[in-house]
Amino acid sequence: MNAPQLDALVASASDGIEFDGLSVSGNGPYTVGIVGESRAVEEAGLREFAEANPWLVSNWYYWTRVVGTGGARYDFLRWVERADERDVSERYEALSTGVSRSWGQLRITAELGEDGKRRYALRHVDDADNTDLEGYEDPLDARGLVKYDDRGRYRPLSTAPTLPTGWEYPDLSGEDLVRTVDFVYPATVANWHREREGELDVTHFRETAERQSGIYEIVSQLSVEEIEAAAETCCVDSQCLKRRMWDEDEEIDLDVERGDGEFPCREPCSLFITAARKFVTLGREETRRYEFELTPTEKEQVEEIIDAVAEGRTEEIREADMNEGANRYRARYLRARRMTEEGLSGTPTYPEDQEL
Amino acid sequence: MQALVIVGHGSHLNPGSSTPTFSHADTIRETGVFDEVREAFWKEEPSFREVLRTLESDEVYVVPLFISEGYFTERVIPRELRLEGWDVSAWDSEDGVSATYATSRATDVEKTVHYCGPAGTHDSMSDVIVRRAESITGESDMGAGFGLAIVGHGTERNENSAKAIQYHADRIRESGRFDEVKALFMDEEPEVDDVTEFFESPDVVVVPLFVADGFHTQEDIPEDMGLTDDYRTGYEIPTEVDGQRIWYSGAVGTESLMADVLLERAAEAGADVRGVDDWTQSEPEGVADD
Numbered sequence: 001m002n003a004p005q006l007d008a009l010v011a012s013a014s015d016g017i018e019f020d021g022l023s024v025s026g027n028g029p030y031t032v033g034i035v036g037e038s039r040a041v042e043e044a045g046l047r048e049f050a051e052a053n054p055w056l057v058s059n060w061y062y063w064t065r066v067v068g069t070g071g072a073r074y075d076f077l078r079w080v081e082r083a084d085e086r087d088v089s090e091r092y093e094a095l096s097t098g099v100s101r102s103w104g105q106l107r108i109t110a111e112l113g114e115d116g117k118r119r120y121a122l123r124h125v126d127d128a129d130n131t132d133l134e135g136y137e138d139p140l141d142a143r144g145l146v147k148y149d150d151r152g153r154y155r156p157l158s159t160a161p162t163l164p165t166g167w168e169y170p171d172l173s174g175e176d177l178v179r180t181v182d183f184v185y186p187a188t189v190a191n192w193h194r195e196r197e198g199e200l201d202v203t204h205f206r207e208t209a210e211r212q213s214g215i216y217e218i219v220s221q222l223s224v225e226e227i228e229a230a231a232e233t234c235c236v237d238s239q240c241l242k243r244r245m246w247d248e249d250e251e252i253d254l255d256v257e258r259g260d261g262e263f264p265c266r267e268p269c270s271l272f273i274t275a276a277r278k279f280v281t282l283g284r285e286e287t288r289r290y291e292f293e294l295t296p297t298e299k300e301q302v303e304e305i306i307d308a309v310a311e312g313r314t315e316e317i318r319e320a321d322m323n324e325g326a327n328r329y330r331a332r333y334l335r336a337r338r339m340t341e342e343g344l345s346g347t348p349t350y351p352e353d354q355e356l
Numbered sequence: 357m358q359a360l361v362i363v364g365h366g367s368h369l370n371p372g373s374s375t376p377t378f379s380h381a382d383t384i385r386e387t388g389v390f391d392e393v394r395e396a397f398w399k400e401e402p403s404f405r406e407v408l409r410t411l412e413s414d415e416v417y418v419v420p421l422f423i424s425e426g427y428f429t430e431r432v433i434p435r436e437l438r439l440e441g442w443d444v445s446a447w448d449s450e451d452g453v454s455a456t457y458a459t460s461r462a463t464d465v466e467k468t469v470h471y472c473g474p475a476g477t478h479d480s481m482s483d484v485i486v487r488r489a490e491s492i493t494g495e496s497d498m499g500a501g502f503g504l505a506i507v508g509h510g511t512e513r514n515e516n517s518a519k520a521i522q523y524h525a526d527r528i529r530e531s532g533r534f535d536e537v538k539a540l541f542m543d544e545e546p547e548v549d550d551v552t553e554f555f556e557s558p559d560v561v562v563v564p565l566f567v568a569d570g571f572h573t574q575e576d577i578p579e580d581m582g583l584t585d586d587y588r589t590g591y592e593i594p595t596e597v598d599g600q601r602i603w604y605s606g607a608v609g610t611e612s613l614m615a616d617v618l619l620e621r622a623a624e625a626g627a628d629v630r631g632v633d634d635w636t637q638s639e640p641e642g643v644a645d646d
Contacts, residue, residue, distance in 0.1 A: 156368040186406070187401065187409060194409070267405065269403065270368070270398065270399050
């Protein structure tokens with residue numbers, strides 16, 4: 001607590017203060033109290049009370065004057081330090097060594113700064129104990145920081161679990177923390193806040209599809225089974241950290257895990273719609289019967305390759321691990337042995353064209 | 357509080373697509389005239405659908421960083437922003453190059469939204485094209501001997517994309533800054549492939565009216581014009597083609613002066629932009645205003 005905070009407290013007493021267990025009212029004499037206990041004092045007594053309970057005053061000042069009560073930013077910053085789970089003295093004790101929470105793959109740490117102000121640090125969850133990180137200050141830099149994953153690939157979906165590592169914002173104000181989070185995971189704080197308030201406006205798949213125009217109009221042709229396969233493909237936690245709150249429509253839930261993410265997904269995103277369009281065109285083809293000559297191990301190898309690609313595991317497979325079906329040498333050998341100009345096992349994709 | 361939202365197309369595939377939107381937003385942030393400046397995209401995040409809820413301001417100016425009036429600016433963006441009662445007639449642009457702005461509410465937020473016409477059809481865009489030509493040639497006083505080709509995509513989902521190209525070509529031609537000015541297209545006549553056939557000037561500056569550099573501006577157009585056989589090997593600026601020097605500028609949308617066009621759009625819709633240093637509203641440098 002500092003002098004301006006104390007003066008602000010005295011000046012605000014007549015409006016009445018009820019905040020995080022601190023209560024002050026009156027216009028001299030004053031009534032001051034901490035949960036359950038109150039007494040009447042003159043101004044000197046009020047100041048004495050404040051000096052004896054400085055964290056209550058600086059806490060009040062930080063939230064009401066620095067952050068400003070109400071709204072998504074306030075609620076989010078309160079959530080960061082678990083304000084609705086702990087009283088002020090517990091929070092200050094925890095904040096003195098740092099309180100950390102995860103937001104997607106972000107690790108947010110709140111600490112006590114000067115005179116009860118909070119300072120926030122932001123980094124990748126996997127960098128929690130990393131001491132060799134590149135430091136940043138400007139929230140705007142976050143846009144470039146998260147554009148590519150650690151393999152250098154462009155990240156078209158901000159909430160894909162591919163957030164790059166190696167950077168940190170060691171010292172952000174509350175306002176800049178929220179801005180930075182909004183650059184890393186756009187609109188997640190706003191939608192999380194709406195959900196907390198019971199006001200999340202979910203737009204289900206059918207309604208989203210109905211709205212599309214141009215080349216995306218056809219996504220409305222997906223059947224519920226295809227929507228489920230698409231959600232399983234794109235929306236589960238291994239692919240996106242948002243928690244899916246939309247379904248086929250208000251009545252029909254999709255039989256797919258929603259995910260455990262902290263922040264909700266309120267409607268199918270542009271990447272999902274783009275994928276859905278492709279799935280519609282794939283679904284237009286009829287299946288046909290093919291005959292392939294493969295050994296049992298080769299058949300399993302084809303399945304292993306599909307799995308490895310679908311799970312994004314190809315990079316993990318060791319260069320010389322010949323027991324892995326999706327190993328590059330194994331795949332090359334399979335191609336050398338079983339693929340001809342006609343395709344897999346010499347079976348043409350369109351036999352009728354061959355006969356012409 | 358007032359906010360500026362710059363809406364761009366963005367891309368799932370090309371990481372550079374959003375770069376001009378970000379850099380113009382930063383230029384405007386530095387002026388400090390808006391309490392908030394935010395970028396939003398069709399293909400990236402925040403989406404058009406969710407950008408408004410990320411803002412605290414109750415007055416929001418939305419300016420599309422798009423080249424033409426048409427499918428995206430008249431249909432997709434207003435729909436996705438959930439503008440109440442949107443009707444393109446509010447822009448008062450029957451010729452497809454005269455959009456103004458429309459003020460309404462969005463259905464998911466308690467805000468007033470001023471939805472502006474796209475950057476690309478604003479008069480001051482002509483100045484950006486000229487500036488782009490100046491910066492690529494290093495000549496602030498291009499006169500005799502210089503021709504200017506403004507290149508557009510051509511046949512797209514609506515006819516207005518060609519109108520924007522033609523509009524600025526006409527304006528710049530009338531200004532007399534260049535000996536010759538032509539509008540050329542990628543996939544319709546007159547085609548950019550034959551650029552040298554359309555000019556007599558020894559020097560021709562080619563400015564693509566595109567928001568961001570990408571496949572078309574970095575690969576197609578340089579190869580089509582014969583600046584290079586393979587875009588990956590690069591090309592000189594200028595490159596001599598059929599005895600003429602071709603000064604190819606890359607996408608006009610990356611020119612820093614674009615930020616002024618966005619500001620002009622917002623100012624015309626009522627944004628308070630007092631306090632912007634060195635900003636001369638409606639005082640184009642090289643083009644007579646009509």
